[in-house]
Amino acid sequence: MKSTKADISMDVLFELSEFFKFFGDTTRIRIIHLMLSGEISVNEIAEKLSLEQSVVSHQLRILRTANLVKPRREGRKIFYSLDDEHIGLIFNTGLTHILHKKGK
Amino acid sequence: MKSTKADISMDVLFELSEFFKFFGDTTRIRIIHLMLSGEISVNEIAEKLSLEQSVVSHQLRILRTANLVKPRREGRKIFYSLDDEHIGLIFNTGLTHILHKKGK
DNA sequence: TGAAAATATGAATACTTGTTCATGTATGAA
């Protein structure tokens, strides 16, 4: 019997749901959205999104721990950017769905 | 100045995060995964996933309300299937990311 | 070394959400 692509372990399915969770929060989605345009510092994020700095830092920690974003220090500032090209792809795939739905 | 594709309203970003939330739960991901192979009844889902029927029904309600799945009645049974071709696409896009990460 | 700027972190709180358990509704068969 040929192997089928439907053979996905429960572990992978669990990781998959954990992965999507990171996109399932407005604050994180807005942060990710900003980073689609490139590197950005913590303060810049807070200003552009009108969020407290601690809120941004907390969410960045979650994204950093999950390897969705990566930091780069430059003096006192820390610039964050998307760590993986897939992140933008998934964002846009979801966005396409939303816009497609609204367009009907 | 030319319009840029980065012009996404906060409303859309909110909807986007709400949309990803549906994928951010193990039970729902497992249900969606089953439906990638086609229509399936509530009982069948519960059996295959070793879940209580009420758990499945509750999650199906969430997915149905969000128009991610659609029901089809046949006698006493109700068969559910994915409502939108995007659902499978998003699932697979995320899956690719997970498998790619594990492969390294 | 001392102060300011930029970011991170810890604890507490409030809110959201998934599961459990009991019950309700709908359909088909006798």
Place this chain on the structure above:
DNA sequence: TTCATACATGAACAAGTATTCATATTTTCA
């Protein structure tokens, strides 16, 4: 109509999580 099957739903509880507020780090500059 009565019973059994298949599914849905409501309330309560438990667990997870985002935000707030205060404080701690780290770095630069005087």
